[in-house]
Amino acid sequence: MSGEATRDELGHVQRVFDRLAAGYDRQIGWSERFLMGNARRWAVEQARGVVVEIGVGSGLNLPLYGAGVTRVIGVDLSEPMLALARSRVAAVPVELRHGDVQQLDLPESSAETVVSTYTFCTIPDPAAAARAAWRVLRPGGIFVAVEHGPARSRAVAAVMRWVEPLTVRMAADYLTREPVAYFTDAGFAIDYADRTGRGGVVFRVLGRKPG
């Protein structure tokens, strides 16, 4: 993807989430209740040490971090989403930053865990975000993701592909992106991957930076 195309799409993502922020918790809560299940808890349970959460959004994961996690750095490009995240109460120290997760402004090899929940579907260049996660992780560090993707049923997946141009325009949401290839292309070894949620639309992936 060209730099200009990514910048245009990044502006679109930011405008969408600035606009959707006020209703975000209600909307994702509905999706998790009836479609995706509580996979974010699984993602947070894998985290340890210094955690970088990419696309932290309204901070729904922040109250779930506990034992084994020393600090969470959450990055997002939408200020209204970050404002909601700032209002969460967490049991661990949290730092929230405005920024682009495709080029994380964090030192190399500075984190034990990168967490992404329902973020790869919106990032303009997810391959760049996976490479950025690789750079900030220490050797042996883990990249854990819970993302939605195409349903197992080919008919349902075809319908999802058909409506996708609309969801991208209205909600910056690619319905049928599958996360695993972004991990392996960036160099991660896959320790675990499965599908959950209604129709298998939720992908849970645990990648490790070898070393």
Ligand SMILES: C[S@@+](CC[C@H](N)C(=O)[O-])C[C@H]1O[C@@H](n2cnc3c(N)ncnc32)[C@H](O)[C@@H]1O
């Ligand atoms: C669907 S929301 C998910 C929020 C949160 N992770 C959750 O589980 O509820 C996607 C978030 O990713 C953020 N985002 C998308 N692309 C981004 C980028 N390139 N850099 C930073 N944040 C980004 C959006 O602003 C939005 O807050």
